[in-house]
Amino acid sequence: MYEEASMADCDEGVMEWEVGLPSAEDLTPLSQPLIPPELATAFSISPEPRRSAIDVNRASQDTLSSIRGQLHALSSSGNVNFKSFNDEEADPTMDGSDPRKLRRIEAGGGATEDDAAENGNDDAAARAAAAMKRPRLVWTPQLHKRFVEVVAHLGIKNAVPKTIMQLMNVEGLTRENVASHLQKYRLYLKRMQGLSSEGPSASDPLFASTPVPQSFHESGAMVPETKRRDAGTWSGGSVQGHGNGQVQVPIPMPYPPQMMHMPVFGMAHGNGHLGMPMGNPATPGSYHGFESHPYSMVPQRDWSGNKFGSFASYQHVTPNDK
DNA sequence: AAGTGAATAT
């Protein structure tokens, strides 16, 4: 049923500004899982809230996982997913030589054109390694929303990659992911400050949608650092009430165990932009220009009730658990 | 551990 509504929404005229705002919350899956991660962690119980409708996808990726060793899947299907291999940077395929390290040196001015060895299939190896490594994370509006919410709630003070990552509790999200995004986010904020009133020419759709909390109110929020685990504060629910009838941050998230644990991943080039069924006559060229209203009709519905994989269910996540 | 800037891959 929702497909109809969504379709109509984006197809019909629809107010630009109206279409996005309310949809955000609606789009959020919010399956109300179980206990918050913090709580779980505090109690040392195995937090296993991440699991829902992705089971289906899980199965699919499972198949691919089996052949991940072959890794030529990227050539045929184009989508590769990694399942559960706890490896950080270690790469058995290209051990011995560190291309990343040499990268800088070479660029610096060292024209060391060695490659005397058998580097004929270096590209293959590289692609192979990259294939099963880290499938480029795509920051969907929802994901970004979570990010922003967490950051806003944490306060600029505690808004550090690690904490953000933990609070987001998004499966597959790494600290690097968050850090990178956080940087971009901050950059955007800075840029935006100059053009407070208008500026319909941004390159950051996601960020543009975030009015940015006037001032990251720093709250004595407890960070799940170490030593201190006063669980029972946030889980209780409204801890926001400051006694004022006004809540500045409309962020309804005491960091509950949301279950948006399926970041969308893109793969090799050629897929344009994440399954975009296109066919939308109103599509102004590309999708990446929606700086004013991120949430419109992006096929991001896979998050919760993805029914048909219309275009494809390329999105998979890694149970990367730290 | 986290921030920044740049190269790099997709």
Next chain:
DNA sequence: GATATTCACT
């Protein structure tokens, strides 16, 4: 060409 990732430094 834009994005996200990775790297080296700080």
